[in-house]
Amino acid sequence: MAELSAAHNSLQTATRPAKACDVALIDCSSSEFTHSNLQGTDMLAMTQEPSASRVRFQPALPKPRAKSPDPRSLEDYLSRGTVRGIEAKEHLFAEGDAKSSIYRVLSGALCLYKILPDGRRQVIDFAYAGDVIGLESGIVATYSAQGTVATRVSCLPSAILDRAAANDPRIAMQLYMTMARNVDAMRDHLVCVGQRSATERLVSFLLGLSRRRASLNGGTSIVELPMTRTDIADFLGLTIETVSRTLSKLKAQRCIEIDQGTTIRFVDIVALEALAEGEAR
Amino acid sequence: MAELSAAHNSLQTATRPAKACDVALIDCSSSEFTHSNLQGTDMLAMTQEPSASRVRFQPALPKPRAKSPDPRSLEDYLSRGTVRGIEAKEHLFAEGDAKSSIYRVLSGALCLYKILPDGRRQVIDFAYAGDVIGLESGIVATYSAQGTVATRVSCLPSAILDRAAANDPRIAMQLYMTMARNVDAMRDHLVCVGQRSATERLVSFLLGLSRRRASLNGGTSIVELPMTRTDIADFLGLTIETVSRTLSKLKAQRCIEIDQGTTIRFVDIVALEALAEGEAR
DNA sequence: CGATTACTTGAGCCTGTTCAACAACCGTGG
């Protein structure tokens, strides 16, 4: 979904001397970390206090890539971000927060969601390694981002990107294309949630996840689920019971095997792909 | 899909210089709007209301302007497009078509949808006067656009816009912001379809439509539905029977009045807003 | 004016929800 090529991870560990742009990069984090520890259900009420509080500063983790004096692509910029760690359940940002940065997921997974006044939650998307999130139209986040497992993200202050995009149409176009791919994925998901049955939704989700991580798992038929049943349910517009039951049913039908509840192995991919398209039940 | 593409014939925009008559015909652009809402260099940090989730281009009021030889804003480009009429049920483009143009709706309404292999249909969005559609990441349309009523659109060849965006970061950023607002609206709709009950969905739809057209109907409590029950049902992930029944129920509860089946008058807005948020039933 | 399409309403059913109990897993601390 918010997916730029995930191919750049290898560059993430090189070290380089500090440069002018680092200064800007670093102070982004101070405002960043302030409102990041929201937990549980009441984060919407929170308004962050940029001045006070525990800015537990993570001494900059390994620096991205060798320096280039004139970064040219969105990737270049993103690879210069400061790295930040997020625990499972910890929020990277919450709906209503002032938006200061955009992020690229380095490892782990994030859950992007919105909640209704009465507490019902819709997971908009999951963000996996390589995905970019935080690109938005307004100055305030319209959804929340929470780690589903321990996760590392690279943070880039929006201001830097704004400036870059304002001067370089190529950057602006990359932002545009990233957004466009996002919309595309959202449309597909909307079709899924709006039209498909529980089984279809779950199977599409599993297959989609597998496809999305194909580069990582080397094309095996095994997929790790780096999120809870609740996350999956809220993503698919179902209840956890239905998710659990449907997984059990698929297991009983010998379409999948489940290990530890989190590792799914596709046994009968043909059957799964038929199920995803509504054939049989 | 093939059958749909047939609709495509009439006057697909040929690339040609903008002429005076074009401007006269279509001119619903307003430079005010353009500069206040879409331009500026710090796009990412733009101070524009987040409730803009549903806001697209405001249906700009006709405003005579001299044609400028060097158009600068997205609005300028769009106002130079060639006009095309679409009948109800006629397709502007269909999923799978090569994308040649982007469009702005001048009057009427379009229904943007995707269909599953087995025929189930999900309406992604409706496009009303002022809305821009056809901005996409790939070279092939990933959804179909069909008139729900007789509709006029202004067509602008993508190539022109591509060139403009490649040279002018402001244009690229406007494309980006347009897309971003789109994503925002889609997220809201996903929450609606994924979490809300039939009544909640329908009421949110009505209120949202009213809000979106507030500039046109002058803030009255009357909304025209320029689409069929089928369109609404496919938009909300319901059946036509449920849509019809729910409307009847709202009428029986004296929340709305219905005239000719297509004109809705809000009688008890307070109750409606409560219903939209899941209170009572 | 009849034919076609769009909308409404009813009756019964089914998918997925709700409510509830139980099992598995995990970190903590005795």
Place this chain on the structure above:
DNA sequence: CCACGGTTGTTGAACAGGCTCAAGTAATCG
């Protein structure tokens, strides 16, 4: 080491919201 509480996942039984099927009414168009 195991007992413990807490969290997460599984399974069962009953319910209900929305769907399907079906018939009837209203609007539209040649």
